[in-house]
Amino acid sequence: MSQSPRPWPALVLVEGMPGSGKSTTAQWLAHELERQGCPARWVYEQQSPHPVLGGAPAPRRSWKEHLGHRLAGWARFADAVRTSDAATVLDSTFLQTSVFATLRHGLDPATILTYVERVADLVRPLDPALVYFAEPDPEPAFRRICEARGMAWTLLHITANDGAAWARARGASGFDGLLAYWREHSALCDAAVGRARLRALTLERTADWPARRRAIAEFVGLTWAPSTPASDADLTRYVGRYRSESGRSIELSLHDGMLVAERLLWWGNRLLSRAPGVFEAESWPLTLTFEADPSRAVARFRLDGPDLPGIRHRGVYEKRD
Template identity: 35%
Template sequence: MACSTTSSHADQFIAPRLVIVEGIMGSGKSTTMRFIAKRLQETGTEAQPVHERTDPHPVRATDELEHWFEPWRDATAAQLAQRALARWTAFVESMRTGVAVVVMDGQLFHGDLTHLLLMEAEPALISNYVQAVAAAIAPLDPFVLYFWQEDVDKAIRTVCAERGDEWVAYQVNWKLAAPYCVRRGFAGLDGLIALYRDYRRMTDHLFEQLPIAKLAIENSERDWPAYEKRILRALRLPG
């Protein structure tokens, strides 16, 4: 897979003000976000971890909507993309006077972009939105870490087994009620897997197009010591 290696941009990477950890649910984003923030702090760098559940969240645009859980009830995909880009732009402006490195759990893909897919946004709108966000965050010298799994079916079934029936029902009831899933007849766990196959195809392409420092890791084996060494090497942090 083309995006499974460090991009040439990573060789030029020196000191990010923003690190974004991406991947599907259960891929290790939150744990890795905390790991990176801790390692930065150990070097004397002020680092601020931002979890996907941080409230208020600095960039998540659906927080502004009445039905944040079902944004298709309050906005069009184009309106949500515009709101999200405005939030990213304001976030970058707020970072100009600070010194901390923000380490973010998702939000470039996992977050508002997921909702854009669920809202059946056109591929061109999604691509243009991500490129606009990449341009907006460029002053922060961002770095994107992307976890992916060759076998999406196995990855989703594994995380669902680990997190239990209640969590699976929560994911199914929320995501499969969205226009994208209803139109395609997605239902149950198989429907959730089908959604994430589509999501991963989309994010693979978007990641490959990112004009910023980045690293992709296929982490199905869950060999975290090996992955952490690669991450620290890409970030030029002590191992």
């Protein structure tokens, strides 16, 4: 890793409620580290194989076996980070995945907190920086994310919650049951931050995004400056409908001066310009690389990225209009 009078952490843990901005922040932070001379990688929460979680479900024959398997994964991950020249920005794995995968399956909160402490013990020698988006009132926050991500996403989570051991033990169901889960989940994460004994920056919604990003940059030892993304002179050339060989369609349009992809993942995924003809989907580890025809008109884009659960969008999309 690059040497600096203000060394960057080898590991940054980014945590918070769904919709709090974790993935957007982790993506931004990895690019900002790179921009300031520190090699960095962003580990998206659902990518597979995952450097902590692996590529297959952990065994669940007993909680002892399950948690032991997970702790072994964390130990291997910590060893890999220790020997890497790049900083690792880990998205949603330390708290959200740890709590979600145990609380929903019926593990008691006291044991969950002890497990998180053991994970913290494994990564503490790396002196990681924990960025935590606190949510004092999780119910309206979760309602907002359901509205933003749509009915299909919300119904999927209601169905999963209704079938979970957590819901059965409490007689909880439907949307109210889902809200109750996230209230308990959020309170448990708040407690875990204090129990972990890692250096942590806790951020709440009272500050705007520029203020929060400035606080994060200073916390991890970066020089703060509002970043200016690489820009294309004419974004309108990318606007249109694109279709893959499998028949999947994606429409690109302009909103508030930014290129937006409809029906890529959620409605209205913003695209971040990284270089001429190269964009990333905001909050997702997906890259769109555009190609031109002999007349230099945009003809297609190639969508690349890691394996993600239930997402099979990779490939070439030809422009149709």
